[in-house]
Amino acid sequence: MSGRDAGKAPRGRARALSTPGGLLLAAALLIAALPVTGPIRDPDFWWHLRTGQLILDRHALLGTDPYTYTAMGHVWVMHEWLTEVLFALLHSAGGLALIVVVLTVVTWLGLVFLVQRARLSRPNNATVALGLLLATVAGYPIWGPRAQMVTFALTSLVLLLVERHLRRGGRLIWALVPLFLVWSNLHSGFIIGAAFIVLILAAEWIAGRLGIPGAAPRARVRELVWVAAACLAVVVINPNGPGIYLYPFQTQGSAAQQALILEWQSPDFHIGQLLPFGLMLLSLAVMVATNRRLTPRDAVLALATTALSLQSVRHVALFIAACTPLWIQQAEMTRVRYATWRLTRPRRGRRWTAPPARLMALTSVPVLLALSLFPASRLAAAAATREDSSYYAKFFPVCAAQWLKDAPGGLHIFNQYGEGGYLASELGSSRGDKVFIFGDAALMGDPLLLEAGAVESVDPGWETTLHNSGTDLVLFDRSTALDNALLASPHWIRVYRDALSDAFVPATTTGEALKSKLPPQPVFPASSSCSEHPSATAQAG
Amino acid sequence: MSPELLTRTGATTPSAAGERTARGRWSAGRWWLAAAILLSLVVTVRDLGDADAYWRLALGRLITGHGLPGTEPFSFQAAAHPWVAQGWLTDVLISRLWALAGAGLTMLAFGIAGSSAVLAAALAVPQRAAVPALARAAAVVAGAVVRSQTLGVLGLALCLLLLSRWREGSTRAVWLLAPLMLLWANLDAGFVIGLVAVTLTGLAVALHRRFVPGSEPGARLRPLGLALLLATAATLATPAGIHLYGSLGENLAGAGLGISGWQSPAFHTWPMRLVELEALTLVVLWTAAGRLDPVDAALGLAALVATLYAQGTAAAFTIVALPQIARYGTLAAARYGPRVVLPAVALALIAAAVAAVVAPRLNPSHTAGVEAATEPVAAAGYVAAHLAGDRLYSAVEWGGYLAERFPDGRVVDAYGPPAAIGQAAQQRYLDVHDLRADWRTVLREDGVTHAVLPQGSREVAALEEVGWHSLCHDAAAGAVVIAAGPMPAPDAPIPDATAAPAC
Structure with a gap:
């Protein structure tokens, strides 16, 4: 489909499949669904789910933390x-499967929105497809069923509506107001959307004052100002009131979160999965510098999201939402320049010509159907993965939680930061067990985060922290520094082991008493995901 | 450097009026150049807080006294590891400077080398664009530290200066690449960056000519190719010969061993934020200037990729970006902004301010204070008095200092880059440092019963857990000397390492 056909009736869209570029774009959209789906890997998901269930049970928000014995x-x-x-x-309607399906669709819609925004500048479909594929691969470490994807999709939608308004005008921009109302109740990432609009307005104001080319008409900018004001006003309609404005800044300003939580750290380009992001970043820089044509609003968005994504790897999603359309636009300019340059060169060999439209259309349907099988089968497999499956046992303490279900209730468990949500979800409500820490870092607070980090790193005083907090049992990943220190220490007794975790109680009278009440070490079948892997046993010594 | 090489012999011939203007601006630029170089001393003359400074000092003394060692000389782990002399001349230079006038002179000399790199980078600006660069010059040298890499950065800056002159038509400039590389390869392992820069420049110029016929009229590729071959051959004229490249490969392969210089930058820290700002500024100026030189793009991107992969190359990125920021900043300012003219009188004020800041740093009592605060001076004194000849486990950051204090008998553990003691030895160090599964076995096998460690380290906590006890506390450096003991009873209290007597 050529850019000119973009806004036409369905007949025109269907006809797009008769062009190679259209087929490529449709295929890219299908392929893009592949990496954005999968089983749940976000450790925070479990406490989000449990919290939602508690809110529904109590018909009220939770005023304080119900999961930890420390906060x-x-x-x-x-x-x-x-x-x-x-x-x-x-979850109550369709289990984990339905949540996985819905979050996959939400993420995929975010990609569709950024494609739509890119197409406002009428690029070649093949360029759009290339940009979409690069963006999808670049965001691979971030994708997956998680609450943050709501912010990714809504950021893409906000930027689409704003760009559309600045180019074409119209009343659809007012849809932002209800959207922000819902967003501020869904996720604190709404502040990013609001900040992007403010940045765009500032860029437009400066561009208008200085007469920089590419500025939008003043009337549309003025209307956007009113819309932005309305958006900023409605976000206070949430259970936290105006206090919601402060929350994102507390997170951003937390030194402990930035230092201890992996996804708040800068991207590590030694990890292969982040190289496509690096490639996207550098290629965008080169294209912008060589084409030297971009609107002021695109420039500020690119600078802001580059800085954000270099600061925290989780913001790569924002970079993709904001910069993919710019990348596509710049790639299209580069393609046109190259095509123009080629025209000045003597032509060699035969020129490629597209197959007849009817043949293309007939080929497209089976190709796209075949391609759609890949994401569909991956989605089906992800949706069919159960909470207690062997897949989740590789990442979360599934086996240990099952073992603890036969232990005396009300235990205080020192846990790994990323596993607190799963343990709280599985053990918290049914047995009254409490964990040391879980994934709401702002709720935990910097002092507690630092304490947990110090114990995890075996910093001096770690045992005092455990003792003073009233910890009954330490459940921690194997082959970590803490696990190895506990194994070597005469002050602790190991009471449980599976493929992922070890559990310890203090070698004190109280600890011995607790040990006698704990269920014995289970004997896992060799085929079970809970059984020790031979190499893991060797490592643990 | 020949004066001719520092003047323009470019293919473009400005008009007489233009020349007068250029001379006038360059004249103003000279004042700013001098001011910026002086100002840069504030950041280039730094305290000896670098982990490598002391083992390089010890090695320099060893080389001066006994010649180049055949195997690694200090660590008990690496007796059979062959020693490859990377930057041996720097080690000798450090030891000579130290012998002449202590740490202060060493700091000053390396500070001047760092500032000279900035000067060379500023001179590499191909047009009369020095002024906007210079204010930035002082800030961006923040990444320079007192170590051989400072000389590496100087080498890169000189290399870029020669390449800039070559592009302007001075073929003679490229013949200086071979002696530069000869010196650089003996001073610092970073000479490879210079070879890469020459290759990239040649490729970019060739491609530019291919796509834009008639471009780059002054640059002659054949002499550059020959000069590159000569320069590469010159790098083999070191005591290590061809093995120098193998040693560099060992360092590269050890990128995953947790050495901070090899890690991707953490943009939460201020020095890296400056680099980020510099990179963003560079791209913005590339765009705003209205034209982009392909060589600049190739070098800038290569340096940026290297920095994103290994933050230790941030200083090299700075040196590459500096002349470009000057050049494109001037072009962008000419298009969008008013020309900034500031009085040269400020030079005197800057000189006075720099002297006030830098001079106290060179004072022996200050350098001794810094040494006591950053290195385990008192703890090493205790070891010398009570534990002479015993093997010591220590933090790798202090391994170099302990090697300098105890150069005989191979009593220290890990120090320096992977190529110094070998990857196997580095892994054994990391087994203990990261408390991996066999951490106690490694200590036992190495016969280590004493350690000098930061009081807040995980090793101290874990070792106390299994019966080690503190012998003394070095409060100034935050270090403790601890010794092995019997396994404590399960109900025994955990001792407080800092409660031990002062070292």
């Missing part, structure tokens, strides 16, 4: 309460 009195700003309730409703 019980902390006031909980539930900025994702609506997402959590939706998770719970979806």
